Amino acid sequence: MHISQRAQAITPFLAMEFGKRAALLEATGREVIRLNIGEPDFGAPPAVIAAMRAQMDGRAQAYTDALGLPALRAAIAGFYATVHGVTIDPAQVVVTAGASAALLLVAAALVDPGDRVLVADPSYPCNRHFLAGFGADVALVPTTAASRFQLDLPAVQQHWNGETRGVLIATPSNPTGTTVPPAELAALCDWVALQGAWRVVDEIYLNLADPLADGRPMPTILAHDAGAVVINSFSKTFGMTGWRLGWCVAPPALVPALERLAQNYYICPSAPAQQAALACFTPETLALCAERQQELRARRTIVLEGLAAIGLPVPVVPDGAFYVYFDIRGTGSNAVQFCERALQEAGVALTPGADFGVCSADHHVRLSYASSRDNLREGLHRLEQLLQSG
Ligand SMILES: Cc1ncc(COP(=O)(O)O)c(C=O)c1O
Numbered sequence: 001m002h003i004s005q006r007a008q009a010i011t012p013f014l015a016m017e018f019g020k021r022a023a024l025l026e027a028t029g030r031e032v033i034r035l036n037i038g039e040p041d042f043g044a045p046p047a048v049i050a051a052m053r054a055q056m057d058g059r060a061q062a063y064t065d066a067l068g069l070p071a072l073r074a075a076i077a078g079f080y081a082t083v084h085g086v087t088i089d090p091a092q093v094v095v096t097a098g099a100s101a102a103l104l105l106v107a108a109a110l111v112d113p114g115d116r117v118l119v120a121d122p123s124y125p126c127n128r129h130f131l132a133g134f135g136a137d138v139a140l141v142p143t144t145a146a147s148r149f150q151l152d153l154p155a156v157q158q159h160w161n162g163e164t165r166g167v168l169i170a171t172p173s174n175p176t177g178t179t180v181p182p183a184e185l186a187a188l189c190d191w192v193a194l195q196g197a198w199r200v201v202d203e204i205y206l207n208l209a210d211p212l213a214d215g216r217p218m219p220t221i222l223a224h225d226a227g228a229v230v231i232n233s234f235s236k237t238f239g240m241t242g243w244r245l246g247w248c249v250a251p252p253a254l255v256p257a258l259e260r261l262a263q264n265y266y267i268c269p270s271a272p273a274q275q276a277a278l279a280c281f282t283p284e285t286l287a288l289c290a291e292r293q294q295e296l297r298a299r300r301t302i303v304l305e306g307l308a309a310i311g312l313p314v315p316v317v318p319d320g321a322f323y324v325y326f327d328i329r330g331t332g333s334n335a336v337q338f339c340e341r342a343l344q345e346a347g348v349a350l351t352p353g354a355d356f357g358v359c360s361a362d363h364h365v366r367l368s369y370a371s372s373r374d375n376l377r378e379g380l381h382r383l384e385q386l387l388q389s390g
Helices: 005-009 014-027 046-055 070-084 098-110 125-133 153-159 182-194 252-265 271-281 283-309 335-346 373-388
Strands: 093-096 116-121 137-142 164-170 198-202 229-233 246-249 323-327 364-368
Touching: 014 335, 046 271, 046 283, 070 093, 070 246, 070 271, 093 098, 093 252, 098 125, 098 198, 098 229, 098 246, 098 252, 116 125, 125 137, 125 164, 137 153, 153 182, 164 182, 182 198, 271 283, 283 323, 283 373, 335 364, 335 373
Parallel strands: 116 137, 116 164, 164 198, 198 229
Antiparallel strands: 093 246, 229 246, 323 364
């Protein structure tokens, strides 16, 4: 059978591949500590689960508007007002099947074949695959610990040329958990806007970022740049990965294109999941999410202290999400070998840097601390034993 060049070119998502291999090991009776995948172990908030149960009373679950339930779009706009003090017209909110579908629609709406797009190396792999899938020439811009493994304005200016049409930035980042400081992001977006180019900011971990020094939440780029396209999701903040629900906030001129694409690509996001997600934006659920965020910070401390104690340095301390990106140069292995050994010999699933780019990929490994404290302690203990065994 003929398989398209596009499908042949796409590389596997290693975080999921290591997950598949962990499942195979588990099937043989081994107990694996899974620190490979970015999936909070909390699950959906109880009010959301109760709302979903109420939906399952036999009523027909019809298609919704392609852009999502009007009530949910309004609730999401209200979330920006309450949490970030930013006024968004609900008509700018597009509810999607996860941030993934938001990225799919946005890439389809913004990219023409040959357009050059700047993306940080390292960064979340699927984002650049969405862009490349629509013919973008994705320029992976090397970053270092000095720029917190994020794009900054000098790097963007250095890599800009006449074909560059946009930038895609995830802050906080996957795999490093580091943010772009808000003033730097604002300056970068201003400069890119001056070039007449688009800014897509993936804020899927924004509501899991540490607050600013004055206690205010990490701001959305929309507080500064109303022309940016912002991506977000119910997956991480609300622990709803498998529910497949996300959103984007787009400038009004882009929304009709996103609507036509959504109508054609998947008609609408899941109707019952949308109904249940209305329960995300109550004060009770938001308070629960804040508690969960505190718990994630405690887990981060366990992991940072544990990795330091066993000689695996973390070049930049994360200030959001639930990832650490640690340096394995001292082990004598490259990142893929290290992850293979960690899985096979120690029963710990991790993700090698190769998932996220090329420049620091060989000697970095991502650990997701969205797992219980006990699992994290056990995983660190097993890694220590692995390193001691040579
Ligand atoms: C930076 C980033 N963007 C988007 C996604 C996709 O999330 P979802 O489709 O579950 O909302 C992920 C998932 O890990 C991510 O890390």
